[in-house]
Amino acid sequence: MNLEFIPSLAIGWLNGWVFLALFALTELIHIKLCNKEVATRLFDRKNWTQTQVIFTIIGKISTLINIILFFLSPLKITSIEFVIGVILYSIGLVGLHVAIYNFRKAPLDKPITTGLYKISRNPQLFTIYISFLGICLVIGSWISIILLIVSIIGGHFGILGEEKRLLEQYGESYTEYKKKVPRYFLFF
Numbered sequence: 001m002n003l004e005f006i007p008s009l010a011i012g013w014l015n016g017w018v019f020l021a022l023f024a025l026t027e028l029i030h031i032k033l034c035n036k037e038v039a040t041r042l043f044d045r046k047n048w049t050q051t052q053v054i055f056t057i058i059g060k061i062s063t064l065i066n067i068i069l070f071f072l073s074p075l076k077i078t079s080i081e082f083v084i085g086v087i088l089y090s091i092g093l094v095g096l097h098v099a100i101y102n103f104r105k106a107p108l109d110k111p112i113t114t115g116l117y118k119i120s121r122n123p124q125l126f127t128i129y130i131s132f133l134g135i136c137l138v139i140g141s142w143i144s145i146i147l148l149i150v151s152i153i154g155g156h157f158g159i160l161g162e163e164k165r166l167l168e169q170y171g172e173s174y175t176e177y178k179k180k181v182p183r184y185f186l187f188f
Contacts, residue, residue: 001081001098002080002081003081003105003137003140003141003142004140004142005142005143006142007069007073007074007078007139007144008073009073012044012074014075015071015072015073015075016069016070016071016072016073016075016135017070018075018136019070019089019132019138020071023093023135024095025091026097027100030100030101033104034104035100039064042165047164048164048165049161050072051157055154055156055157056110056154056155056158058150058154059150059152059153060151062151063132063151064145065147066144066147069135069143070139070144071140072170073144075138076138076140079140081140082137083136085134085136085137085138086134087134088130089138090134091134092127092130092132093127096128096131098115098126099115099117099124102114102116103117103124104116110173111166111174111177113177113181119145119184119185120181120183120184120185121163121182122162122184123185126184132148133148154181163183
């Protein structure tokens, strides 16, 4: 791959912000379509351990730095990485639409087990990371990929906190769900 460690930074119309703006618009629309109970369930962070909170914060800081890089990094339109990045970004964005739709339509008194949640316990986060990997490739940056990996590690600790809360909330039905469906799509 022909990626730069640190991309050349400049404010411009053809920067990674184009992809990020479409991504943010998607998230905003879906969150606005959620009723209050669903939105609360989406952002519930009760009973997390200090380690989970710290790693999640580190992951969020890495994501924030990456977002700044996306805004300031010109697209590498003529590269094969750009094409691969657009494909990954598109797959991730469509997957995110489906996952959030499944989340919004699920009953509040049971674990979500329909749609993409049949094959992954965390399709929203997984598809977000696929989209962000696509953006890292369209700007052609190794440092963005490294920051994404740090974000993924931090996000994993957040997932562990969510699973603890879901186990407390749903009990045996969530335990059965965990036995049948991997944490991430094909592994874990």
